[in-house]
Amino acid sequence: MLLYKAWIETRVRFASGLIAVAIVCIFQIEQHAWLVAMWAREWADPKGYHFSWMPLGIHEYGWYLWHYLYDNYLQQVWALFAILFAFGGLIRERSGGTVLFSLGLPVSRRRWLFSRLAVALLESIALSMFAIVVVVIGSAIIHQTFSLQQMLLHTALMIAAGVFLIAFGNLCYTLFPGNYLSLVLTLVLLGAPYLWLQTYMQHMRYLGRSTWLGYFDFAHAMAGPWQLNWSSAPWLTLLLTWTLTAALLAVTVVHGDRIDY
Amino acid sequence: MTAVIETESLKKTYGKHEAVRGLNLCVEAGSVCAFLGQNGAGKSSTIKMLLGMIHPTSGTGRVLGHRIDKESESLLIRQNVAFVAEDKRLYDYMTVAQIVRFTKSFFPGWKRDLEQRLLAQFELPLDRKVRQLSKGMRTKLTLLLGFARGCELLILDEPTEGLDPVAIEDVLQIVVSLAAQGTTVFFSSHQIAEVEQVADHVLMIDRGQLVLDAPMDQVKEEYRHIHAVFPEPVEERDLRLPGVEKVQTEGRTVSLTASHNVDSIVAHVRMLRARSVDVLPVSLKEIFLEKVRARG
Numbered sequence: 092m093l094l095y096k097a098w099i100e101t102r103v104r105f106a107s108g109l110i111a112v113a114i115v116c117i118f119q120i121e122q123h124a125w126l127v128a129m130w131a132r133e134w135a136d137p138k139g140y141h142f143s144w145m146p147l148g149i150h151e152y153g154w155y156l157w158h159y160l161y162d163n164y165l166q167q168v169w170a171l172f173a174i175l176f177a178f179g180g181l182i183r184e185r186s187g188g189t190v191l192f193s194l195g196l197p198v199s200r201r202r203w204l205f206s207r208l209a210v211a212l213l214e215s216i217a218l219s220m221f222a223i224v225v226v227v228i229g230s231a232i233i234h235q236t237f238s239l240q241q242m243l244l245h246t247a248l249m250i251a252a253g254v255f256l257i258a259f260g261n262l263c264y265t266l267f268p269g270n271y272l273s274l275v276l277t278l279v280l281l282g283a284p285y286l287w288l289q290t291y292m293q294h295m296r297y298l299g300r301s302t303w304l305g306y307f308d309f310a311h312a313m314a315g316p317w318q319l320n321w322s323s324a325p326w327l328t329l330l331l332t333w334t335l336t337a338a339l340l341a342v343t344v345v346h347g348d349r350i351d352y
Numbered sequence: 353m354t355a356v357i358e359t360e361s362l363k364k365t366y367g368k369h370e371a372v373r374g375l376n377l378c379v380e381a382g383s384v385c386a387f388l389g390q391n392g393a394g395k396s397s398t399i400k401m402l403l404g405m406i407h408p409t410s411g412t413g414r415v416l417g418h419r420i421d422k423e424s425e426s427l428l429i430r431q432n433v434a435f436v437a438e439d440k441r442l443y444d445y446m447t448v449a450q451i452v453r454f455t456k457s458f459f460p461g462w463k464r465d466l467e468q469r470l471l472a473q474f475e476l477p478l479d480r481k482v483r484q485l486s487k488g489m490r491t492k493l494t495l496l497l498g499f500a501r502g503c504e505l506l507i508l509d510e511p512t513e514g515l516d517p518v519a520i521e522d523v524l525q526i527v528v529s530l531a532a533q534g535t536t537v538f539f540s541s542h543q544i545a546e547v548e549q550v551a552d553h554v555l556m557i558d559r560g561q562l563v564l565d566a567p568m569d570q571v572k573e574e575y576r577h578i579h580a581v582f583p584e585p586v587e588e589r590d591l592r593l594p595g596v597e598k599v600q601t602e603g604r605t606v607s608l609t610a611s612h613n614v615d616s617i618v619a620h621v622r623m624l625r626a627r628s629v630d631v632l633p634v635s636l637k638e639i640f641l642e643k644v645r646a647r648g
Contacts, residue, residue, distance in 0.1 A: 352405045
């Protein structure tokens with residue numbers, strides 16, 4: 092029943108997420124032919140732009156999907172909605188006035204927390220699976236083929252690393268005051284460095300440079316290399332992410348147990 | 353009798369404000385215990401501490417034998433306690449049927465017959481969303497969700513607030529009927545007439561401290577106003593006797609409020625040569641006001 096409650100509370104957000112993901116995927120698939128033609132022209136032109144990734148972009152549809160979806164827009168939309176799905180909980184219920192009813196039920200605060208996070212995670216997984224369905228159908232329409240296995244692996248990596256965002260967002264909701272103010276603060280606190288680092292590090296990679304900021308490029312960790320397999324998977328990053336996620340959850344639990352309602 | 357609620361030196365402070373100051377409570381099984389106090393007296397803070405919603409600053413307490421300051425035991429408390437909060441807000445996105453089904457799922461002893469009876473009695477529309485209910489209807493729904501839990505202890509914080517007189521009467525009847533079936537009822541209220549109607553024990557709290565803890569019968573039988581008229585003005589100190597709670601003198605007229613020992617007090621007043629002595633009953637409301645004002 093707690094899962095049911097969490098689902099009712101987030102189903103509008105989930106439906107919005109499906110629409111957003113569909114728009115991003117369809118837009119990128121629709122743009123493929125036009126972008127490939129432009130890159131081919133640039134590559135053929137001695138005075139045009141010559142980036143090292145261009146041959147991949149022109150000839151590998153799988154790379155195109157990875158770059159635009161898993162290394163950029165799909166990941167961003169997914170991350171945004173994963174954070175939104177985690178928004179809620181007893182602190183928010185206090186603002187809404189229902190917290191005493193909830194706490195009057197024989198349910199521990201931890202169970203309230205983890206049931207809500209479980210639904211947020213399941214919805215995030217469903218959202219990424221829906222993206223695969225859209226890409227499969229869209230690619231068939233534009234007569235392009237790609238490795239479904241690679242897409243599934245990238246989805247798995249995005250989710251595996253993305254749990255950190257859910258845990259971090261949830262801790263922020265618990266710590267920050269106000270109702271929607273806490274959501275805005277969380278999105279700014281998480282979103283601003285995430286997007287800035289993603290853009291900056293992509294630019295540095297195009298230039299073939301590396302910087303210590305790369306260690307904090309969480310977006311790249313979520314995307315992984317475009318040819319993902321057992322040996323190329325960023326295991327160390329994942330291990331670090333999971334450790335941090337566990338630590339964030341532990342802090343949330345301890346803090347949550349101490350709150351007076 | 354077994355105590356279902358016990359607290360010992362229970363204290364809660366918010367910053368510098370002491371909401372509850374060393375409260376020692378005892379509520380016996382099977383009783384209907386009223387918990388009276390002004391706004392901000394510490395009633396809601398006490399109830400929230402009993403249910404693990406806020407943490408005591410110091411002191412201890414037990415509900416149904418489980419410690420209130422341990423999260424794991426607090427869960428056991430809430431399995432056997434039906435709580436209706438003062439702020440009767442429910443999940444407004446659920447329908448009446450959904451929230452009944454949701455709440456029912458947590459209580460194995462749910463009284464389906466009572467649920468059906470109250471749904472009909474309160475005329476609650478099953479398919480209507482909580483947000484579309486009036487304040488009175490929402491209060492009725494909240495009470496239904498509390499009453500039907502089939503718990504051995506019912507804690508109600510201002511249960512009749514926002515209800516019309518007919519609904520109040522219905523609710524009080526249900527409280528009496530649940531008590532008759534063995535449910536212990538602990539309720540806070542500002543409606544002293546209701547308290548007199550259903551409670552068999554009264555606890556009065558003022559500024560976080562207990563100022564009255566007595567069975568209702570004792571309060572009704574032993575509390576008395578004693579009006580006396582003397583030939584000459586008397587000193588207030590001459591009337592400070594065991595059992596005298598309050599003394600008011602106005603010229604030759606003296607008004608006493610006694611909590612016990614009335615016969616001895618009357619004998620003493622007569623000994624001071626009072627011309628006339630009248631002994632009158634005291635209402636709970638008067639006791640409440642005097643307790644609160646005496647500490648003001």
